[in-house]
Amino acid sequence: AQDCQVANIQVMQNFNRTKYAGSWYAVAKKDPEGLFLIDNVVAHFTVDDSGLMEARAKGRVIILNNWELCADMYATFEDTVDPAKFKMKYWGATSYLQTGNDEHWVIDTDYENYAVHYSCRQVDADGTCLDSYSFIFSRHPAGLRPEDVPQVTQMKRDVCLINKYRRVDHNGFCDENSS
Ligand code: DAO
Numbered sequence: 225a226q227d228c229q230v231a232n233i234q235v236m237q238n239f240n241r242t243k244y245a246g247s248w249y250a251v252a253k254k255d256p257e258g259l260f261l262i263d264n265v266v267a268h269f270t271v272d273d274s275g276l277m278e279a280r281a282k283g284r285v286i287i288l289n290n291w292e293l294c295a296d297m298y299a300t301f302e303d304t305v306d307p308a309k310f311k312m313k314y315w316g317a318t319s320y321l322q323t324g325n326d327e328h329w330v331i332d333t334d335y336e337n338y339a340v341h342y343s344c345r346q347v348d349a350d351g352t353c354l355d356s357y358s359f360i361f362s363r364h365p366a367g368l369r370p371e372d373v374p375q376v377t378q379m380k381r382d383v384c385l386i387n388k389y390r391r392v393d394h395n396g397f398c399d400e401n402s403s
Contacts, residue, residue, distance in 0.1 A: 228384040229351040230344050236330045239308035241277045243335040245269045248361035251368055252389040256345055256357035260285055260322045264398040277301040282398040294398040295321050332379045337363050338372045340379040358385055365394055
């Protein structure tokens with residue numbers, strides 16, 4: 225999708241949510257306007273008996289200007305005609321956390337090591353994305369395997385966000401003090 229049209233972005237073919245279930249550690253992120261999750265971001269996906277995909281995520285956030293805490297977030301995913309594109313509804317364990325409805329696209333994953341997520345919050349009049357965020361996930365807390373880096377880099381390019389990512393640190397902040 226080098227024309228950067230949101231409608232032309234390719235997503236994972238034959239996405240399998242059961243294989244995708246389990247824990248994913250965010251290792252890099254492109255932030256949206258008014259970022260929420262800063263670092264120590266771990267998402268745990270589950271699929272229930274009826275096939276509904278849900279997630280629980282934690283991450284360090286700063287709210288009310290300077291209150292730092294570990295946010296405990298929940299999300300449910302509504303299916304669309306494309307198996308790799310979902311409508312995500314999310315909310316926090318407490319009322320002062322962020323709530324919203326976002327696109328949730330799985331761009332690419334090998335299910336066992338890496339995943340590339342993408343969400344466009346606002347499509348511009350010219351069809352490009354005005355406000356997006358994207359997570360690079362790894363099954364491994366220590367980060368991506370070196371052999372997965374070239375493919376992930378290509379996917380960053382394909383969603384037109386190359387050089388827009390920052391590293392997401394994991395320093396244990398969310399291991400205890402959850403809220
Ligand atoms: O961090 O700026 C941001 C946007 C993130 C929105 C909150 C998402 C909470 C649920 C995450 C589920 C897996 C991505």
